Amino acid sequence: MDFQSCVNIKKEWDIVGARQLGRDIAKKIGFGTVDQARIATAISELARNIYLYAGTGKVCFEAIEDINERGLRIVAMDEGPGIRDVSQVMEDGFSTSGGLGAGLPGVKRLMDDFDVISRQGEGTEVRVVKWLR
Amino acid sequence: MRIPILKLHNYLLISIQIDLDDQTAIQFQEDLLSKIHESGSTGVVIDLTSVDIIDSFIAKVLGDVVSMSDLMGAKVVLTGIQPAVAMTLIDLGIHLQDVPTALDLEQGLIKLRQELEE
Ligand SMILES: Nc1ncnc2c1ncn2[C@@H]1O[C@H](COP(=O)(O)OP(=O)(O)OP(=O)(O)O)[C@@H](O)[C@H]1O
Ligand SMILES: [Mg+2]
Numbered sequence: 109m110d111f112q113s114c115v116n117i118k119k120e121w122d123i124v125g126a127r128q129l130g131r132d133i134a135k136k137i138g139f140g141t142v143d144q145a146r147i148a149t150a151i152s153e154l155a156r157n158i159y160l161y162a163g164t165g166k167v168c169f170e171a172i173e174d175i176n177e178r179g180l181r182i183v184a185m186d187e188g189p190g191i192r193d194v195s196q197v198m199e200d201g202f203s204t205s206g207g208l209g210a211g212l213p214g215v216k217r218l219m220d221d222f223d224v225i226s227r228q229g230e231g232t233e234v235r236v237v238k239w240l241r
Numbered sequence: 242m243r244i245p246i247l248k249l250h251n252y253l254l255i256s257i258q259i260d261l262d263d264q265t266a267i268q269f270q271e272d273l274l275s276k277i278h279e280s281g282s283t284g285v286v287i288d289l290t291s292v293d294i295i296d297s298f299i300a301k302v303l304g305d306v307v308s309m310s311d312l313m314g315a316k317v318v319l320t321g322i323q324p325a326v327a328m329t330l331i332d333l334g335i336h337l338q339d340v341p342t343a344l345d346l347e348q349g350l351i352k353l354r355q356e357l358e359e
Pocket of ligand 1: 158189202206207
């Protein structure tokens with residue numbers, strides 16, 4: 109079961125679509141209910157950030173099935189305004205939109221691996237992985 | 242989509258049975274506040290037994306609904322938060338500390354009655 113599927117984020121409802129698909133994939137890989145909830149929540153945060161700050165973008169899923177490691181990789185990418193100071197947005201409570209500012213630091217805690225690549229004016233890519241234990 | 246709000250004596254009961262999108266969550270916030278206003282209810286139970294994801298946005302809406310209802314004079318209790326949802330909320334850094342909670346609908350009603358009698 110090696111696949112890559114993406115959900116385009118264009119309208120608000122796509123946030124729900126992305127997290128539902130992500131949860132289904134997580135379930136198929138064999139994640140338990142708590143990790144399924146963590147994964148779905150992380151996807152929701154990443155998809156909402158795309159919708160709010162970049163307008164459009166996509167969230168892609170990839171099942172990782174190596175001999176000794178299994179997991180789910182999620183990549184959220186957009187061609188929006190980018191993030192000026194990545195270390196600042198990783199602080200709990202930092203928000204430019206009146207949100208809780210829990211999104212990105214929360215995603216980092218919910219997942220195992222976390223990377224943000226962002227260039228101002230070019231876009232943002234957030235790559236996260238949850239490993240199956 | 243709209244979430245039904247039931248009235249029972251002085252209380253309002255809501256059981257959220259769907260995967261909440263942002264628009265539905267905001268609509269629910271408005272609907273609940275106007276329902277409190279028109280019915281004069283003093284207590285509200287929001288049952289989350291069937292909710293399997295609460296992200297930062299929904300958490301904010303729920304937290305806000307509790308404070309707003311409080312301002313209007315109605316106590317809100319959240320009930321039935323699933324274990325997986327509770328764990329996820331803590332990972333997100335959301336503690337909902339000032340929000341009254343109870344194990345299930347029945348406990349929620351008991352809690353409301355106690356709070357309102359104090
Ligand atoms: N894809 C993105 N493109 C551009 N800026 C972004 C993107 N994602 C996040 N940001 C910036 O990073 C900040 C922090 O994001 P984070 O998700 O942590 O909090 P928030 O969205 O403001 O609030 P919350 O997610 O708690 O509702 C945002 O306010 C925004 O300025
Ligand atoms: Mg966010």
